[in-house]
Amino acid sequence: MQRWSPLNERQLTLLRRIGVGKDPVSAKHPELAATVYALRNRGLVVTPRHKGVWHAEITDAGRFYLEHGHHPDRPEPGSRSRAVPGRDTQTSDVPLSGQELIARVQRAGGTLRVEDPDEETRAAYRRIIHAAKQNGLVPDSMLLRHTGRSAGDLVIRLSSGGLEDETDWNRIRLGARDKVSHRPDLITTVAKDPGLLTVSDELRSRALRLVQDLSEQTERRGHRLALSRRRKPRGLFLQVGNHQITVTITEETEEQTRELSDAERKERGIYAWQRVAPEYETVFTGRLRIELGLPAHADKREWTDGRASVERKLGEILKTVERCVQREEQERLEQQRQLDEQRAQSEGQEAEKRARWQRAMAEARRQSTEDQRGRTLAAALDGWTAAREIRALCGELEVVAAETDDPERMAELRRWIPWALGVADRLDPTRNPSVLSEFEFIPDADDLRPYLGDWSPKGPYREYGKMDEAPRDVNDPYREMSWFARRGRAQWRRR
Template sequence: MATTKLNERQLAVLRRICDGEAPVTSNDSHLATTVYALRNRGLVATPRVGGRWSAELTEAGRQHLNQTDCTTHHPIPTAPVSPTKAEAAELITRLQQGDGTVRITDPAPGERARWRQILHTARADQLVPEGHHLRHTGRDRGDLVITLHPGSRPARSIPLDESVPVPDDLPPECLHPAAAQAPVPVCPDCLPRARRILHALCRAAEDNNYTVSIPASGSRASLVVTVADSAFPLFFHEGSYEAPDSSGAKYAWQRVTARTVHPSHQLELHLERTYPHPGRRSHWGDRQRWRLEDRLPNLFREITHRAHTEAERRQTRQRKEEETRQRWLAAMRQARTALVEDHRTKILRGQVQAWQEATAVRAYCDALEGQQNATAGTTHATRAWIDWARTYADRIDPALQSPELPEPPAATPENLRPHLHGWSPYEPKRA
């Protein structure tokens, strides 16, 4: 077992490998040197599967961590007590009975690790309801937010190899069709190399179930890589430099002021700088320490990252749109019910008012007849007035007309608008 003291970076990587929550693989190229140093000391192993390695803790590495933690009193991140199946089941119940979200405000490192183990147990023991999947944010800092989402867990792209092989020489007839037809704004000397790079990109993209195509007419891009519903144009560029142009000088002693531009033969590929991906790396090219061919895996990892980010944003947007649509549909149903109730209420109140008026008219007629009889008797003109009044009372009395449930009014947008409480009667949005 290695006894040499590890530095902080090596110890952190060793703990991460022990944790197992975020595996260390050949995709973590920035950790490769550290992993190799740990492997040379016998603390980790790097078995390969399909041309890719993943770091695994050896027994010597486990003993080294135990000795280190006993000496420094620094707990291994996975030291918290393993959660039970009951805790994982309780989490699922909380998510189902609530709004599908559980938030833990800025938990301590030990508690944060315990929640990660609970999530692992929920997935491993198949406690997640069928047709749903768990997500969480705040793995290492900030609030830990756990959410239960409908649908299957989004599939992540297959990791790429550590290199995207570019052939040293390739006949034009062997080029990928997209690489052969792509517009490449470079000098003739660099054109064969540029097409070989595009050929390697096309092959690597198709190996990972991506789609490559020629851009539409008018586009400055050389190639378009499509991942699911996201398209990423790739732009080729060749550097240049200025040099004095002595071709116009007649005499050797004449001062040369003219300048001419020459291609630098330094190639560069770049993605668009777009608003959804601020601050992300977008340019890869020839430098003193490396060539563009060496940076193609980095380019693909950036495309994969952007595609995954955009897919999550689309899912979030679609989920919000669906939630809005459901609220709008509920508001429309309530508005139709309210429209019918309001219509019936108005008719009923009108009938009650008419009935009250008819009853009052009849009572008035009875009082008028009694008054006339008590005096000199009812005159012909008074009798005619009383008869007309009684006829009028019968005509307006709804009780004599056997009223029925009225037909519902037309549910037109303008009729529904007063009952929608700010929703548009035409589409799922606020008016």
Template sequence: MAYALRDRGLLAVGRAGGHGRAEVTKTGRFYLRHGHHPEDPAFDGGGVQGVSAGSSPPASAKADDPLEGGGRGRSPTPYSERPVARARRAKARELIERLVAEGRVRLRDPVDDEIAEWRRVVDYAKRHGMEPQGMHIEKTRFGARGLELFLAEGPHPNSRGLRPTTDASVVRVPRRLSSLRPAVAALRDNEGQLVMSPVLRRRALLMLQGLAAEAMRRGYDVRQVRSYYSRREGGVDVVVDGFAYTVTVKQEFPQSTNPERSARLVVEVDHGRFGRPGRWRDGKARVLEEALGVVLGEIEARALEDARSREHEEKARAECEFRWRAAMEEAQERAVRDQFAEVLREEAGRWQEAAVLGAYCDALDRRLAEPGRAVDEATLESARRWLEWAREFARSIDPLNRLPGMPIPREPTPDELKAYLKGWSPYGLERPGGR
């Protein structure tokens, strides 16, 4: 036990005068006072300022430290009650309430400090079990530089049950940055991306090279990413069956002053999908290099899912187009029928007019045969000429003077078709007015 405490820097073990000697170190005093190691990353500093394994606690700490002759005065404040923890807990509670009520929380064009703080809030909520039962918080890009937080169903992708197993395919990560794939080489030469320490940048490039090489070995395409959310990240597009998936690598805690936390990397695959893992990080039990096979497997699973969705969409579109064509054929038939009906009504009107005029001529003819009163010859001659002209005109407008033929239809206009399309567009499926 003494040697285990010594290894953690809590106890100094030695020999003096032939006898064993153990002395609590300053780090050990801090542990006894606060209940955790001063460099424990789970506490984010938590009010521990200026205290490390090799530094002395402040005078106020000594006054309350039973090993410094104190023991009188205030009892140590629990981490959960310190100002930093209280503020973060309040933000986490507010975030969970908004996510439950609104579904998503979007941050438009946040600065790096805001992003870092929101990540700490999300991490606090996860570590303290504040996420709703059966759900977890996910982060994804929004717009050009925005950040979107939402609740996804199921456990977090990095939970113990979803960690890579020995059955997961292994992606070999090279040891040297040589013979790089073009997309990775372009990223290496772009000093404006993957802005981090040279050691971390080299590690990120090696992982991307290993992932790209394995993807191409499986017959997929790897392309250069055209735009990024932040200068701190970099990645490649893996194209499977025509679907492109952006794989990015970045620091998980770029603002942290803790060497262990700032050295952690995160791999993301467009993780804005409900119910699908999309984010993997360095952990205590494994490093990201061991998860690359799972990342590639997730891309393949998404490609299969997207291919099925595409097939479904193509079938739906084919059915939609079939229904549109059927509606167009019916609309054209009805529009042509309207044209024929218009011709028929016009001819029937002319026929009716000719019949009325013919009846008039017959009546006039009878009147000329029985003048009734003495009428001079000039008036009778004028009436006879008028009767002759009238009969000729009536015959000229009568459509039945010759046998009518089937009218030749013209192409219906879009406006004529609209009346019969029941909401479909006469211009096609992609034009306004289509379903």
């Protein structure tokens, strides 16, 4: 199918809706995804992402199609195709350069899918992909990958190489290699594998025509009928957006009583007048049945021949599938919305918890710093008081030494006086500024724990097992003076 091939009715209706309709088309409409991708591969729409959700937007080529009724790249009637010389019309849609390939993949939202191209087209794409890599045309920190080099759909992807992107690429790669969706190959594969259709020989040709009709109507509605070759369970399935619904085509059977022939009676030694238990056998009824792997809430999951054949019920079958897919997608979006709300609520609670912990830590640092300052000032006051008392004592000793008649006693007392005055100078903050030097106190976890209650100083969580008792005056309204009350007598002698 060429880039300028006419759109089917479903594709044209969706293009008008995207171009001039008021109802936006996005990932919230999974039943339209396959049709959107088909339009995107022709350059009629783009699907930029916003907050992880793609939205379909019409391009200039799409507006041209709506105005003139054909693709702007369509060759003029009666003229030759605009293909490059030496290339037939099947490969004329291949990018002419690596830059064009990268631009086309980016316009397609990062993943470009070419449905079941022929061998020459595959080879042309492989050459362009190789040239893009060799010439350094791949954007920085991005990887250019492709799958389907030999068979199936050709999928080209620009990826970041992250873990989530790697998982998504593996899903796309394995799915593309597993599926057979090209109608001739699909019919041929089904015809070669009798186990895929549980029908009698009389109905096998009709069942194959049913598969072909289902494939045609599925594609007209923007979906695909494919065959899984490797996965279990193997068999047919409908690809509707990102949803896969198994399709089982069988012929109904019934139990019938089997009469023994005369030869069987003779072989078993049964007389003509002798009564025997009836025997039953399973026989085909000639009625085809289609069973879909739809969820329990589906309106219907089986269709059989009745007043109308199953071939005439294919439209009803596909509409049922689309309703189920739409409902499942709505449920998935609702679940995602609830998860997002729960995640947002949890993140809000964690943020509030961290904010309360940070406020508690800031207050604990303030209180710990204030207490340390109080203890430092109390020690300085103790030293200043002790220095005054020592100097007073030295004055008394000088008087006693002057009044004593014993020269040795006088000398002994006067030896003490200089040393004691030196001690007083070291204790006195007015003589020794280092006692009240620049205050730098960085509290550690043990310093903060007494002021945090049951908060942990290491993070916004509770630490009930490590609660230390805070100072008795930690909440004292007179805490600025509480260090003085705890000071007691000067302890300079213990320094």
